Amino acid sequence: MSVSTAAVAPSVCTPLPVLGRDVTVPLVTGGEVTYAALDYAASAPALQRVWDDVAAYAPYYGSVHRGAGHLSQLSTDLFENSRRTVAAFLGCRADDQVVFTRSTTDSLNLLATALPADCQVFVYETEHHASLLPWRDARVTYLDAPRTPGQAVASLERALADRDPCGPALVCVTGASNVTGELWPVRELAAAAHAHGARIVLDAAQLAPHHPVDITELDVDWVAFSGHKLYAPFGSGVLAGRADWLQAAEPYLAGGGASRTVARRADGGVDVDWHTTAARHEAGSPNVIGVHSIASACRALTEAGFDTLVAREQELVSRVREGLAGVPEVQVLSLFGDDAPRVGVISFVVRGWNSSHFAAALSAEYGIGVRDGLFCAHPLVRTLLGSGPQEPGECGAPEVGPGEKSLNAIRVSFGAGTPDEHIDRFLRAVTELVREGARWTYRTEDGRCVPDRGEAAQV
Numbered sequence: 001m002s003v004s005t006a007a008v009a010p011s012v013c014t015p016l017p018v019l020g021r022d023v024t025v026p027l028v029t030g031g032e033v034t035y036a037a038l039d040y041a042a043s044a045p046a047l048q049r050v051w052d053d054v055a056a057y058a059p060y061y062g063s064v065h066r067g068a069g070h071l072s073q074l075s076t077d078l079f080e081n082s083r084r085t086v087a088a089f090l091g092c093r094a095d096d097q098v099v100f101t102r103s104t105t106d107s108l109n110l111l112a113t114a115l116p117a118d119c120q121v122f123v124y125e126t127e128h129h130a131s132l133l134p135w136r137d138a139r140v141t142y143l144d145a146p147r148t149p150g151q152a153v154a155s156l157e158r159a160l161a162d163r164d165p166c167g168p169a170l171v172c173v174t175g176a177s178n179v180t181g182e183l184w185p186v187r188e189l190a191a192a193a194h195a196h197g198a199r200i201v202l203d204a205a206q207l208a209p210h211h212p213v214d215i216t217e218l219d220v221d222w223v224a225f226s227g228h229k230l231y232a233p234f235g236s237g238v239l240a241g242r243a244d245w246l247q248a249a250e251p252y253l254a255g256g257g258a259s260r261t262v263a264r265r266a267d268g269g270v271d272v273d274w275h276t277t278a279a280r281h282e283a284g285s286p287n288v289i290g291v292h293s294i295a296s297a298c299r300a301l302t303e304a305g306f307d308t309l310v311a312r313e314q315e316l317v318s319r320v321r322e323g324l325a326g327v328p329e330v331q332v333l334s335l336f337g338d339d340a341p342r343v344g345v346i347s348f349v350v351r352g353w354n355s356s357h358f359a360a361a362l363s364a365e366y367g368i369g370v371r372d373g374l375f376c377a378h379p380l381v382r383t384l385l386g387s388g389p390q391e392p393g394e395c396g397a398p399e400v401g402p403g404e405k406s407l408n409a410i411r412v413s414f415g416a417g418t419p420d421e422h423i424d425r426f427l428r429a430v431t432e433l434v435r436e437g438a439r440w441t442y443r444t445e446d447g448r449c450v451p452d453r454g455e456a457a458q459v
Helices: 048-060 070-089 104-113 149-161 186-195 244-248 288-304 306-325 355-366 378-385 420-436
Strands: 024-026 032-034 097-101 120-124 139-143 169-174 199-203 222-226 237-241 259-264 270-274 330-332 345-350 371-373 409-413 440-445 448-456
Touching: 048 070, 048 288, 070 097, 070 237, 070 288, 097 104, 097 288, 104 199, 104 222, 104 237, 120 149, 139 149, 149 169, 149 186, 169 186, 186 199, 288 306, 306 330, 306 345, 306 420, 345 355, 345 378, 345 420, 355 371, 355 409, 355 420, 355 440, 355 448, 378 409
Parallel strands: 120 139, 120 169, 169 199, 199 222
Antiparallel strands: 024 032, 097 237, 222 237, 259 270, 330 345, 345 409, 371 409, 440 448
């Protein structure tokens, strides 16, 4: 995927209104401060526009595909119109299907159950666990972490050239890393996959909230993403793309909605005629409000103008990277190098600090929410930190002695709703913590680093 890294002129775009923008949190050192939500890569705050759309619909909620009443018909129309909105947002082809799921993880597990027999899957070790782990019933080739986009394409081409050309194959790749924020060469990887008779699924969980994702332009076969990263609440997700493997597979869940007709046989068994539409994999009562919220977010981002949103986010990325570069103790993690295009996701470690301790101090002393740990991408973080697969490591706040390596990192992430002040406060906090140390003592409790409420630190 090609994204310009040229300097952009200051934009006039202001942050999109999000829920929680005025929430205050207590500081361990006393007083309160407006919460700085800088953990967008885990769950982005819901857009105010999305929440308003959901609130407007809520009184009219009704069963979907089940009722003859007015509210049921209204809800069914809203559900199916949401499908069309998502298809347009993703640039789907005319014969693509949009299946609603619970999340990116759920979407990719659904696709894993739909793989043809003897399918070989190719996946980089750099993937989030949602796209690294679902392929348990397939022959999986794990590709080493590339150090340039060109290496990513070359290693995939070599692996595909060695495969059995007669069998089906699938490549799974992220669009933007949930650890480094770096953009992957999706279009080039899709071309390599198709040249060798393979298909490709794009994990767009971290890409879709930050950049346009067009299935046709990227020439990928499927796209998966989550609503909770796209400024929409309620635990819903999407798998969109080719229909044939999905139509040929057994339903992901067996139950009402997935079946067209069910009849008893003379021998006492049951015959089922399953749907061939997206409903085949949407058994049960669907998350109508969650689906509506995804469609609302798609419309809001499109109407705001992705070019403007991208330009402003790149300004924030530059400010964060320049600010962290001014603190020698900070090491920013990267696969592809400083010049690689990226979204607003940046991970780093601080020399002399346990990352969980640092993240706890950002929260308790500055009201800043970031993420620490291995980010559900353990092999990638191990590679970036130069650790071997046998080296102990865990998410949370492991107990480490003096001089021992802490195998975890800190991740700051932001997006369309991030105010400038949150970025300024974060950079000031990083500098002060490194230069002056924490103002409080911390301890590990239930795997988390938390302030010790009984004693202030000696500064």
